[in-house]
Amino acid sequence: MSTATAVGRLVPGEPFLEHRPMLLALAYRLLGSVHDAEDTVQDAFLRWTGADRQNVDNPAAFLTTTVTRLALDRLRSAAVRRETYVGPWLPEPLPTRPDDPAETAALRDSASMAMLLLMDRLSPAERAVFVLREAFSLPYAEIAAICERSVASCRQLHHRARLHVAASPRPPAATDPARGRALVQSFLSAARSGELDRLKAMLREDVVYTTDGGGKANAALRPVLGADKAARLFASVFDRFYRTAETRLLWINHAPAVLFERPQRHVLYVFDFDAEGRAAELYAVINPDKLAQLLARLDDVPPLPAP
Known part of the structure:
Protein backbone atom coordinates (compact mmCIF):
# COMPACT_ATOMS: atom_id res chain seq x y z
CA MET A 1 0.00 0.00 0.00
CA PRO A 88 18.32 31.80 -11.89
CA TRP A 89 16.48 29.54 -9.45
CA LEU A 90 13.01 30.41 -8.19
CA PRO A 91 10.94 28.57 -5.58
CA GLU A 92 8.27 26.19 -6.82
CA PRO A 93 5.00 28.19 -6.87
CA LEU A 94 2.66 27.54 -3.98
CA PRO A 95 -1.10 28.09 -4.47
CA THR A 96 -2.41 30.03 -1.48
CA ARG A 97 -5.79 31.26 -0.28
CA PRO A 98 -6.20 34.97 0.46
CA ASP A 99 -8.67 34.35 3.26
CA ASP A 100 -6.98 31.49 5.11
CA PRO A 101 -7.64 32.25 8.81
CA ALA A 102 -5.03 29.70 9.92
CA GLU A 103 -2.12 31.69 8.50
CA THR A 104 -0.50 34.43 10.54
CA ALA A 105 1.27 37.39 8.97
CA ALA A 106 4.60 35.71 9.72
CA LEU A 107 3.53 32.52 7.97
CA ARG A 108 2.36 34.46 4.92
CA ASP A 109 5.57 36.47 4.73
CA SER A 110 7.76 33.39 5.06
CA ALA A 111 6.08 31.84 2.00
CA SER A 112 6.58 34.86 -0.26
CA MET A 113 8.87 34.50 -3.27
CA ALA A 114 11.09 37.30 -1.97
CA MET A 115 11.54 35.75 1.49
CA LEU A 116 12.12 32.24 0.11
CA LEU A 117 14.86 33.62 -2.13
CA LEU A 118 16.45 35.43 0.81
CA MET A 119 16.30 32.27 2.94
CA ASP A 120 17.91 30.31 0.12
CA ARG A 121 21.10 32.26 0.82
CA LEU A 122 21.24 30.99 4.41
CA HIS A 164 21.47 38.25 6.32
CA VAL A 165 17.78 38.84 5.64
CA ALA A 166 17.92 42.46 6.84
CA ALA A 167 20.92 43.13 4.59
CA SER A 168 18.64 42.69 1.56
CA PRO A 169 15.76 45.07 2.28
CA ARG A 170 12.54 44.46 0.36
CA PRO A 171 10.09 47.17 -0.68
CA PRO A 172 6.98 46.82 1.48
CA ALA A 173 4.32 44.88 -0.40
CA ALA A 174 0.89 46.35 0.27
CA THR A 175 -1.39 44.40 -2.04
CA ASP A 176 -4.64 42.83 -1.00
CA PRO A 177 -6.01 40.24 -3.47
CA ALA A 178 -8.64 42.49 -5.07
CA ARG A 179 -6.15 45.33 -5.58
CA GLY A 180 -3.59 42.83 -6.83
CA ARG A 181 -6.04 41.63 -9.48
CA ALA A 182 -6.65 45.20 -10.62
CA LEU A 183 -2.92 45.93 -10.84
CA VAL A 184 -2.19 42.78 -12.84
CA GLN A 185 -5.07 43.55 -15.20
CA SER A 186 -3.68 47.07 -15.73
CA PHE A 187 -0.24 45.62 -16.38
CA LEU A 188 -1.60 43.18 -18.97
CA SER A 189 -3.71 45.94 -20.54
CA ALA A 190 -0.59 48.08 -21.00
CA ALA A 191 1.20 45.13 -22.60
CA ARG A 192 -1.70 44.42 -24.98
CA SER A 193 -1.90 48.06 -26.04
CA GLY A 194 1.80 48.16 -26.83
CA GLU A 195 2.22 51.28 -24.67
CA LEU A 196 5.79 50.81 -23.49
CA ASP A 197 5.82 54.00 -21.39
CA ARG A 198 2.63 52.93 -19.62
CA LEU A 199 4.09 49.49 -18.96
CA LYS A 200 7.32 51.01 -17.71
CA ALA A 201 5.38 53.31 -15.36
CA MET A 202 4.00 50.25 -13.59
CA LEU A 203 7.52 49.09 -12.71
CA ARG A 204 9.82 50.51 -10.04
CA GLU A 205 13.01 51.97 -11.44
CA ASP A 206 14.96 49.32 -9.53
CA VAL A 207 12.66 46.43 -10.51
CA VAL A 208 14.20 42.97 -10.78
CA TYR A 209 12.73 40.65 -13.43
CA THR A 210 13.76 37.04 -12.84
CA THR A 211 12.98 34.16 -15.19
CA ASP A 212 13.48 30.51 -14.22
CA GLY A 213 13.65 28.05 -17.09
CA GLY A 214 16.03 25.60 -15.44
CA GLY A 215 17.56 24.76 -18.81
CA LYS A 216 14.24 23.19 -19.87
CA ALA A 217 12.65 26.30 -21.42
CA ASN A 218 14.01 29.48 -22.94
CA ALA A 219 14.68 32.04 -20.23
CA ALA A 220 17.11 34.84 -19.43
CA LEU A 221 20.23 33.44 -17.78
CA ARG A 222 20.50 36.44 -15.45
CA PRO A 223 17.95 38.67 -13.72
CA VAL A 224 17.02 41.74 -15.76
CA LEU A 225 17.50 44.96 -13.78
CA GLY A 226 15.74 48.27 -14.22
CA ALA A 227 12.34 49.40 -15.46
CA ASP A 228 13.37 50.16 -19.05
CA LYS A 229 14.99 46.78 -19.73
CA ALA A 230 12.29 44.88 -17.87
CA ALA A 231 9.45 46.64 -19.73
CA ARG A 232 11.09 46.02 -23.11
CA LEU A 233 11.71 42.34 -22.34
CA PHE A 234 8.18 41.73 -21.10
CA ALA A 235 6.66 43.57 -24.08
CA SER A 236 8.77 41.48 -26.44
CA VAL A 237 7.91 38.09 -24.96
CA PHE A 238 4.26 39.11 -24.54
CA ASP A 239 3.97 39.86 -28.26
CA ARG A 240 5.73 36.65 -29.25
CA PHE A 241 4.23 34.16 -26.80
CA TYR A 242 1.44 35.48 -24.59
CA ARG A 243 -0.80 37.78 -26.66
CA THR A 244 -3.07 34.93 -27.78
CA ALA A 245 -2.71 32.84 -24.61
CA GLU A 246 -5.53 32.21 -22.18
CA THR A 247 -4.90 33.95 -18.85
CA ARG A 248 -5.85 32.93 -15.34
CA LEU A 249 -5.38 35.30 -12.39
CA LEU A 250 -4.33 33.50 -9.21
CA TRP A 251 -3.01 34.12 -5.68
CA ILE A 252 0.40 32.43 -5.55
CA ASN A 253 2.79 32.61 -2.59
CA HIS A 254 0.47 35.25 -1.14
CA ALA A 255 0.94 37.52 -4.14
CA PRO A 256 -1.03 38.27 -7.33
CA ALA A 257 -0.05 36.15 -10.32
CA VAL A 258 -1.09 35.43 -13.89
CA LEU A 259 -0.85 32.05 -15.57
CA PHE A 260 -0.49 32.18 -19.35
CA GLU A 261 -1.97 28.97 -20.75
CA ARG A 262 -0.82 27.80 -24.16
CA PRO A 263 -1.08 24.36 -25.82
CA GLN A 264 2.63 23.62 -25.63
CA ARG A 265 3.79 25.64 -22.64
CA HIS A 266 2.42 27.41 -19.61
CA VAL A 267 4.19 30.32 -17.90
CA LEU A 268 3.45 31.79 -14.47
CA TYR A 269 4.25 35.38 -13.53
CA VAL A 270 4.16 36.37 -9.85
CA PHE A 271 4.16 40.09 -8.99
CA ASP A 272 5.52 41.81 -5.89
CA PHE A 273 3.91 45.26 -5.92
CA ASP A 274 4.94 48.07 -3.61
CA ALA A 275 2.58 50.40 -1.76
CA GLU A 276 2.34 52.70 -4.80
CA GLY A 277 1.20 49.84 -7.03
CA ARG A 278 4.45 49.45 -8.96
CA ALA A 279 6.08 46.06 -9.45
CA ALA A 280 9.26 45.78 -7.38
CA GLU A 281 9.86 42.16 -8.39
CA LEU A 282 8.62 40.19 -11.37
CA TYR A 283 9.09 36.41 -11.17
CA ALA A 284 8.53 34.24 -14.24
CA VAL A 285 8.37 30.49 -13.59
CA ILE A 286 8.90 28.81 -16.96
CA ASN A 287 10.51 25.53 -15.87
CA PRO A 288 7.81 22.92 -16.67
CA ASP A 289 8.89 20.72 -13.77
CA LYS A 290 8.14 23.51 -11.29
CA LEU A 291 4.77 24.22 -12.88
CA ALA A 292 3.67 20.57 -12.88
CA GLN A 293 2.42 20.61 -9.28
CA LEU A 294 0.43 23.81 -9.87
CA LEU A 295 -1.10 22.62 -13.15
CA ALA A 296 -2.12 19.30 -11.60
CA ARG A 297 -4.29 21.05 -9.00
CA LEU A 298 -5.59 24.08 -10.89
CA ASP A 299 -9.21 23.07 -10.27
CA ASP A 300 -8.56 23.54 -6.54
CA VAL A 301 -6.82 26.90 -6.89
CA PRO A 302 -9.26 29.80 -6.33
CA PRO A 303 -9.08 32.76 -8.74
CA LEU A 304 -8.17 36.20 -7.56
CA PRO A 305 -11.31 37.97 -6.36
CA ALA A 306 -12.63 40.84 -8.45
CA PRO A 307 -12.09 44.36 -7.06
Whole structure:
Protein backbone atom coordinates (compact mmCIF):
# COMPACT_ATOMS: atom_id res chain seq x y z
CA MET A 1 0.00 0.00 0.00
CA SER A 2 1.37 3.43 -0.97
CA THR A 3 2.01 6.16 1.55
CA ALA A 4 -0.71 8.32 -0.01
CA THR A 5 -3.23 5.48 0.32
CA ALA A 6 -2.19 4.87 3.92
CA VAL A 7 -2.62 8.55 4.78
CA GLY A 8 -6.04 8.52 3.15
CA ARG A 9 -7.15 5.68 5.42
CA LEU A 10 -6.23 7.41 8.66
CA VAL A 11 -9.23 8.10 10.85
CA PRO A 12 -10.23 11.66 11.82
CA GLY A 13 -8.47 12.77 14.98
CA GLU A 14 -5.31 10.83 14.16
CA PRO A 15 -2.41 13.11 15.18
CA PHE A 16 -0.67 12.92 11.82
CA LEU A 17 -3.77 14.11 9.96
CA GLU A 18 -4.27 16.89 12.49
CA HIS A 19 -0.74 18.22 12.05
CA ARG A 20 -0.24 17.50 8.33
CA PRO A 21 -1.12 21.05 7.08
CA MET A 22 1.39 22.55 9.52
CA LEU A 23 4.03 19.99 8.52
CA LEU A 24 3.57 20.78 4.82
CA ALA A 25 3.83 24.50 5.60
CA LEU A 26 7.05 23.91 7.54
CA ALA A 27 8.61 21.68 4.88
CA TYR A 28 7.79 24.11 2.07
CA ARG A 29 9.36 27.04 3.89
CA LEU A 30 12.47 24.99 4.52
CA LEU A 31 12.75 23.66 0.96
CA GLY A 32 11.00 26.07 -1.40
CA SER A 33 9.50 23.15 -3.29
CA VAL A 34 5.96 21.78 -3.08
CA HIS A 35 7.10 18.43 -4.47
CA ASP A 36 9.96 18.05 -2.00
CA ALA A 37 7.76 19.25 0.87
CA GLU A 38 5.16 16.59 0.12
CA ASP A 39 7.83 13.89 -0.18
CA THR A 40 9.36 15.00 3.12
CA VAL A 41 6.02 14.85 4.92
CA GLN A 42 5.35 11.40 3.44
CA ASP A 43 8.74 10.25 4.73
CA ALA A 44 7.81 11.66 8.13
CA PHE A 45 4.57 9.69 8.00
CA LEU A 46 6.55 6.48 7.53
CA ARG A 47 8.65 7.38 10.56
CA TRP A 48 5.44 8.08 12.49
CA THR A 49 3.86 4.74 11.62
CA GLY A 50 7.03 2.93 12.69
CA ALA A 51 7.42 4.79 15.96
CA ASP A 52 6.66 3.35 19.36
CA ARG A 53 3.68 5.60 20.20
CA GLN A 54 3.93 4.80 23.91
CA ASN A 55 7.23 6.69 23.95
CA VAL A 56 5.86 9.69 22.03
CA ASP A 57 4.55 12.13 24.64
CA ASN A 58 4.07 15.01 22.19
CA PRO A 59 3.09 14.01 18.61
CA ALA A 60 3.40 17.58 17.32
CA ALA A 61 6.97 17.88 18.61
CA PHE A 62 7.87 14.43 17.25
CA LEU A 63 6.50 15.22 13.78
CA THR A 64 7.99 18.74 13.68
CA THR A 65 11.39 17.36 14.64
CA THR A 66 11.16 14.57 12.06
CA VAL A 67 10.13 16.89 9.22
CA THR A 68 12.81 19.46 10.08
CA ARG A 69 15.61 16.89 10.17
CA LEU A 70 14.45 15.23 6.95
CA ALA A 71 14.22 18.65 5.29
CA LEU A 72 17.74 19.54 6.44
CA ASP A 73 19.05 16.42 4.70
CA ARG A 74 17.24 17.44 1.51
CA LEU A 75 18.52 21.01 1.80
CA ARG A 76 22.12 19.82 1.85
CA SER A 77 21.52 17.70 -1.25
CA ALA A 78 19.70 20.56 -2.97
CA ALA A 79 22.68 22.88 -2.40
CA VAL A 80 24.84 20.47 -4.40
CA ARG A 81 22.27 20.18 -7.21
CA ARG A 82 21.85 23.95 -7.33
CA GLU A 83 25.48 24.33 -8.42
CA THR A 84 24.56 22.90 -11.84
CA TYR A 85 21.17 24.60 -12.17
CA VAL A 86 20.88 26.54 -15.43
CA GLY A 87 20.06 30.22 -14.89
CA PRO A 88 18.32 31.80 -11.89
CA TRP A 89 16.48 29.54 -9.45
CA LEU A 90 13.01 30.41 -8.19
CA PRO A 91 10.94 28.57 -5.58
CA GLU A 92 8.27 26.19 -6.82
CA PRO A 93 5.00 28.19 -6.87
CA LEU A 94 2.66 27.54 -3.98
CA PRO A 95 -1.10 28.09 -4.47
CA THR A 96 -2.41 30.03 -1.48
CA ARG A 97 -5.79 31.26 -0.28
CA PRO A 98 -6.20 34.97 0.46
CA ASP A 99 -8.67 34.35 3.26
CA ASP A 100 -6.98 31.49 5.11
CA PRO A 101 -7.64 32.25 8.81
CA ALA A 102 -5.03 29.70 9.92
CA GLU A 103 -2.12 31.69 8.50
CA THR A 104 -0.50 34.43 10.54
CA ALA A 105 1.27 37.39 8.97
CA ALA A 106 4.60 35.71 9.72
CA LEU A 107 3.53 32.52 7.97
CA ARG A 108 2.36 34.46 4.92
CA ASP A 109 5.57 36.47 4.73
CA SER A 110 7.76 33.39 5.06
CA ALA A 111 6.08 31.84 2.00
CA SER A 112 6.58 34.86 -0.26
CA MET A 113 8.87 34.50 -3.27
CA ALA A 114 11.09 37.30 -1.97
CA MET A 115 11.54 35.75 1.49
CA LEU A 116 12.12 32.24 0.11
CA LEU A 117 14.86 33.62 -2.13
CA LEU A 118 16.45 35.43 0.81
CA MET A 119 16.30 32.27 2.94
CA ASP A 120 17.91 30.31 0.12
CA ARG A 121 21.10 32.26 0.82
CA LEU A 122 21.24 30.99 4.41
CA SER A 123 23.01 27.86 5.52
CA PRO A 124 20.67 24.89 6.15
CA ALA A 125 21.07 25.31 9.92
CA GLU A 126 20.41 29.08 9.77
CA ARG A 127 17.35 28.52 7.61
CA ALA A 128 15.90 25.87 9.93
CA VAL A 129 16.33 28.02 13.03
CA PHE A 130 15.03 31.12 11.23
CA VAL A 131 11.88 29.38 9.97
CA LEU A 132 11.11 27.68 13.27
CA ARG A 133 11.56 30.93 15.18
CA GLU A 134 10.17 33.55 12.78
CA ALA A 135 7.36 31.67 11.05
CA PHE A 136 6.31 29.23 13.77
CA SER A 137 7.35 31.18 16.91
CA LEU A 138 8.90 28.17 18.63
CA PRO A 139 10.92 28.86 21.80
CA TYR A 140 14.67 28.45 21.55
CA ALA A 141 14.63 25.43 23.85
CA GLU A 142 12.38 23.53 21.42
CA ILE A 143 14.40 24.66 18.42
CA ALA A 144 17.59 23.49 20.12
CA ALA A 145 16.09 20.04 20.70
CA ILE A 146 14.88 19.80 17.10
CA CYS A 147 18.20 20.92 15.60
CA GLU A 148 20.33 19.03 18.14
CA ARG A 149 22.20 22.17 19.12
CA SER A 150 22.55 24.24 22.25
CA VAL A 151 20.18 27.11 22.96
CA ALA A 152 23.09 29.53 22.67
CA SER A 153 24.01 28.14 19.26
CA CYS A 154 20.41 28.50 18.03
CA ARG A 155 20.26 32.08 19.24
CA GLN A 156 23.45 32.83 17.34
CA LEU A 157 22.16 31.12 14.17
CA HIS A 158 18.93 33.08 14.38
CA HIS A 159 20.81 36.35 14.88
CA ARG A 160 23.04 35.66 11.85
CA ALA A 161 20.04 34.70 9.72
CA ARG A 162 18.18 37.88 10.63
CA LEU A 163 21.24 39.95 9.74
CA HIS A 164 21.47 38.25 6.32
CA VAL A 165 17.78 38.84 5.64
CA ALA A 166 17.92 42.46 6.84
CA ALA A 167 20.92 43.13 4.59
CA SER A 168 18.64 42.69 1.56
CA PRO A 169 15.76 45.07 2.28
CA ARG A 170 12.54 44.46 0.36
CA PRO A 171 10.09 47.17 -0.68
CA PRO A 172 6.98 46.82 1.48
CA ALA A 173 4.32 44.88 -0.40
CA ALA A 174 0.89 46.35 0.27
CA THR A 175 -1.39 44.40 -2.04
CA ASP A 176 -4.64 42.83 -1.00
CA PRO A 177 -6.01 40.24 -3.47
CA ALA A 178 -8.64 42.49 -5.07
CA ARG A 179 -6.15 45.33 -5.58
CA GLY A 180 -3.59 42.83 -6.83
CA ARG A 181 -6.04 41.63 -9.48
CA ALA A 182 -6.65 45.20 -10.62
CA LEU A 183 -2.92 45.93 -10.84
CA VAL A 184 -2.19 42.78 -12.84
CA GLN A 185 -5.07 43.55 -15.20
CA SER A 186 -3.68 47.07 -15.73
CA PHE A 187 -0.24 45.62 -16.38
CA LEU A 188 -1.60 43.18 -18.97
CA SER A 189 -3.71 45.94 -20.54
CA ALA A 190 -0.59 48.08 -21.00
CA ALA A 191 1.20 45.13 -22.60
CA ARG A 192 -1.70 44.42 -24.98
CA SER A 193 -1.90 48.06 -26.04
CA GLY A 194 1.80 48.16 -26.83
CA GLU A 195 2.22 51.28 -24.67
CA LEU A 196 5.79 50.81 -23.49
CA ASP A 197 5.82 54.00 -21.39
CA ARG A 198 2.63 52.93 -19.62
CA LEU A 199 4.09 49.49 -18.96
CA LYS A 200 7.32 51.01 -17.71
CA ALA A 201 5.38 53.31 -15.36
CA MET A 202 4.00 50.25 -13.59
CA LEU A 203 7.52 49.09 -12.71
CA ARG A 204 9.82 50.51 -10.04
CA GLU A 205 13.01 51.97 -11.44
CA ASP A 206 14.96 49.32 -9.53
CA VAL A 207 12.66 46.43 -10.51
CA VAL A 208 14.20 42.97 -10.78
CA TYR A 209 12.73 40.65 -13.43
CA THR A 210 13.76 37.04 -12.84
CA THR A 211 12.98 34.16 -15.19
CA ASP A 212 13.48 30.51 -14.22
CA GLY A 213 13.65 28.05 -17.09
CA GLY A 214 16.03 25.60 -15.44
CA GLY A 215 17.56 24.76 -18.81
CA LYS A 216 14.24 23.19 -19.87
CA ALA A 217 12.65 26.30 -21.42
CA ASN A 218 14.01 29.48 -22.94
CA ALA A 219 14.68 32.04 -20.23
CA ALA A 220 17.11 34.84 -19.43
CA LEU A 221 20.23 33.44 -17.78
CA ARG A 222 20.50 36.44 -15.45
CA PRO A 223 17.95 38.67 -13.72
CA VAL A 224 17.02 41.74 -15.76
CA LEU A 225 17.50 44.96 -13.78
CA GLY A 226 15.74 48.27 -14.22
CA ALA A 227 12.34 49.40 -15.46
CA ASP A 228 13.37 50.16 -19.05
CA LYS A 229 14.99 46.78 -19.73
CA ALA A 230 12.29 44.88 -17.87
CA ALA A 231 9.45 46.64 -19.73
CA ARG A 232 11.09 46.02 -23.11
CA LEU A 233 11.71 42.34 -22.34
CA PHE A 234 8.18 41.73 -21.10
CA ALA A 235 6.66 43.57 -24.08
CA SER A 236 8.77 41.48 -26.44
CA VAL A 237 7.91 38.09 -24.96
CA PHE A 238 4.26 39.11 -24.54
CA ASP A 239 3.97 39.86 -28.26
CA ARG A 240 5.73 36.65 -29.25
CA PHE A 241 4.23 34.16 -26.80
CA TYR A 242 1.44 35.48 -24.59
CA ARG A 243 -0.80 37.78 -26.66
CA THR A 244 -3.07 34.93 -27.78
CA ALA A 245 -2.71 32.84 -24.61
CA GLU A 246 -5.53 32.21 -22.18
CA THR A 247 -4.90 33.95 -18.85
CA ARG A 248 -5.85 32.93 -15.34
CA LEU A 249 -5.38 35.30 -12.39
CA LEU A 250 -4.33 33.50 -9.21
CA TRP A 251 -3.01 34.12 -5.68
CA ILE A 252 0.40 32.43 -5.55
CA ASN A 253 2.79 32.61 -2.59
CA HIS A 254 0.47 35.25 -1.14
CA ALA A 255 0.94 37.52 -4.14
CA PRO A 256 -1.03 38.27 -7.33
CA ALA A 257 -0.05 36.15 -10.32
CA VAL A 258 -1.09 35.43 -13.89
CA LEU A 259 -0.85 32.05 -15.57
CA PHE A 260 -0.49 32.18 -19.35
CA GLU A 261 -1.97 28.97 -20.75
CA ARG A 262 -0.82 27.80 -24.16
CA PRO A 263 -1.08 24.36 -25.82
CA GLN A 264 2.63 23.62 -25.63
CA ARG A 265 3.79 25.64 -22.64
CA HIS A 266 2.42 27.41 -19.61
CA VAL A 267 4.19 30.32 -17.90
CA LEU A 268 3.45 31.79 -14.47
CA TYR A 269 4.25 35.38 -13.53
CA VAL A 270 4.16 36.37 -9.85
CA PHE A 271 4.16 40.09 -8.99
CA ASP A 272 5.52 41.81 -5.89
CA PHE A 273 3.91 45.26 -5.92
CA ASP A 274 4.94 48.07 -3.61
CA ALA A 275 2.58 50.40 -1.76
CA GLU A 276 2.34 52.70 -4.80
CA GLY A 277 1.20 49.84 -7.03
CA ARG A 278 4.45 49.45 -8.96
CA ALA A 279 6.08 46.06 -9.45
CA ALA A 280 9.26 45.78 -7.38
CA GLU A 281 9.86 42.16 -8.39
CA LEU A 282 8.62 40.19 -11.37
CA TYR A 283 9.09 36.41 -11.17
CA ALA A 284 8.53 34.24 -14.24
CA VAL A 285 8.37 30.49 -13.59
CA ILE A 286 8.90 28.81 -16.96
CA ASN A 287 10.51 25.53 -15.87
CA PRO A 288 7.81 22.92 -16.67
CA ASP A 289 8.89 20.72 -13.77
CA LYS A 290 8.14 23.51 -11.29
CA LEU A 291 4.77 24.22 -12.88
CA ALA A 292 3.67 20.57 -12.88
CA GLN A 293 2.42 20.61 -9.28
CA LEU A 294 0.43 23.81 -9.87
CA LEU A 295 -1.10 22.62 -13.15
CA ALA A 296 -2.12 19.30 -11.60
CA ARG A 297 -4.29 21.05 -9.00
CA LEU A 298 -5.59 24.08 -10.89
CA ASP A 299 -9.21 23.07 -10.27
CA ASP A 300 -8.56 23.54 -6.54
CA VAL A 301 -6.82 26.90 -6.89
CA PRO A 302 -9.26 29.80 -6.33
CA PRO A 303 -9.08 32.76 -8.74
CA LEU A 304 -8.17 36.20 -7.56
CA PRO A 305 -11.31 37.97 -6.36
CA ALA A 306 -12.63 40.84 -8.45
CA PRO A 307 -12.09 44.36 -7.06
